[in-house]
Amino acid sequence: MKIAFYSTKPYDRIYFEPMSSDYDVDIHFFEVPCNKETVMLAAGYDALCIFVNDYLNEAMLEQLSQMGIKAVLLRCAGFNNVDIKAAARLNIPVLRVPSYSPEAVAEFAAALLLTVNRHTHRAFTRTRDFNMNINGFMGTDLHGKTAGVIGTGRIGQAMIRILKGFGMDIIAYDPYPVSGLDVEYTSIENVFKKSDVITLHCPLTPETKHIVEAKTIELMKDGVYLINTSRGDLIRTDDLIEGLLHKKFAGVGLDVYDEEGGVFYEDRSNDIIDDENLARLSTFPNVLITSHMGFFTKEAVHAIAKVTLENADAVQKGIELKNAVQPPSDD
Numbered sequence: 001m002k003i004a005f006y007s008t009k010p011y012d013r014i015y016f017e018p019m020s021s022d023y024d025v026d027i028h029f030f031e032v033p034c035n036k037e038t039v040m041l042a043a044g045y046d047a048l049c050i051f052v053n054d055y056l057n058e059a060m061l062e063q064l065s066q067m068g069i070k071a072v073l074l075r076c077a078g079f080n081n082v083d084i085k086a087a088a089r090l091n092i093p094v095l096r097v098p099s100y101s102p103e104a105v106a107e108f109a110a111a112l113l114l115t116v117n118r119h120t121h122r123a124f125t126r127t128r129d130f131n132m133n134i135n136g137f138m139g140t141d142l143h144g145k146t147a148g149v150i151g152t153g154r155i156g157q158a159m160i161r162i163l164k165g166f167g168m169d170i171i172a173y174d175p176y177p178v179s180g181l182d183v184e185y186t187s188i189e190n191v192f193k194k195s196d197v198i199t200l201h202c203p204l205t206p207e208t209k210h211i212v213e214a215k216t217i218e219l220m221k222d223g224v225y226l227i228n229t230s231r232g233d234l235i236r237t238d239d240l241i242e243g244l245l246h247k248k249f250a251g252v253g254l255d256v257y258d259e260e261g262g263v264f265y266e267d268r269s270n271d272i273i274d275d276e277n278l279a280r281l282s283t284f285p286n287v288l289i290t291s292h293m294g295f296f297t298k299e300a301v302h303a304i305a306k307v308t309l310e311n312a313d314a315v316q317k318g319i320e321l322k323n324a325v326q327p328p329s330d331d
């Protein structure tokens, strides 16, 4: 199976190249992202493999269908970037890596929380400059505080385990509560109202787009911490900035951003930043932005490579596609 890999970085090659010899696959690594200009590069391949900031809309999937593409392989868990309904209509299976290391993302979410709370990112630069002043770095004990977890799937549950270790009380919202989970499920409004820390672990869907916006920010406690390691579009950035300007948040940790495509994963240090929201967010001392790297551990990247190649193998052998993304049931 000839596979066109888009948006590849050196670390993709390190894991995929040696492992690919165990499978009957021939991988070509493209560095360019997958978009309407580059989709033609997949001509002559059997499948394409894309990442979080690549996208496939209906027109592109039509093109891929005409090229004879047999499968779309996502080397990630989220699938909001592919028109799943169109892919199903065109009989192109879309396979993902549903779970590679929920702990990797949850541990990173906890790292963001600890960092914005205790200002270690700023302490690092101060002490490197031999400025040992601690003014402005006062944090708050997490022990005994309430954490609100939105989405109690694999990553949400891993985060709950970590937060419990800190001695936090956990409340949660999920339209599909997990039975036997030792948390207090409540309405999403209550999560917004009662939490000292809010951490987002739900997928991006039409229902979850902008769940954090002016009205829900208004519900939150003053001095709340907000952590988003899921998808940027869960937050309406204009409203987040407004909330920050009104000092609503003690700290905000963002591993994802609604306009991250084309910026995250790239070195743009020599460019003029033309994204005013990203530039504005970067000016708040209590906001920490990272470049969608919650997944980035050795264990997770190894698992992503293994499951992606197993998914390709299943397509090739015509066996059950257990990681195929199903189109929404109401369609």
Ligand code: NAD
Pocket: 077, 078, 098, 099, 102, 105, 150, 151, 152, 153, 154, 155, 156, 173, 174, 175, 176, 201, 202, 203, 204, 205, 207, 208, 229, 230, 231, 255, 256, 292, 293, 294, 295, 296
């Ligand atoms: P999962 O499918 O195991 O869990 C998602 C949970 O969200 C489910 O329990 C589901 O019922 C719940 N949910 C669905 N709709 C909801 C709603 N309207 N409100 C609240 N909860 C809702 O997924 P996961 O593996 O835990 O991953 C969660 C998300 O994390 C992914 O969708 C992806 O966007 C993101 N992610 C980010 C990174 C990263 O590197 N930052 C890595 C992997 C995944």
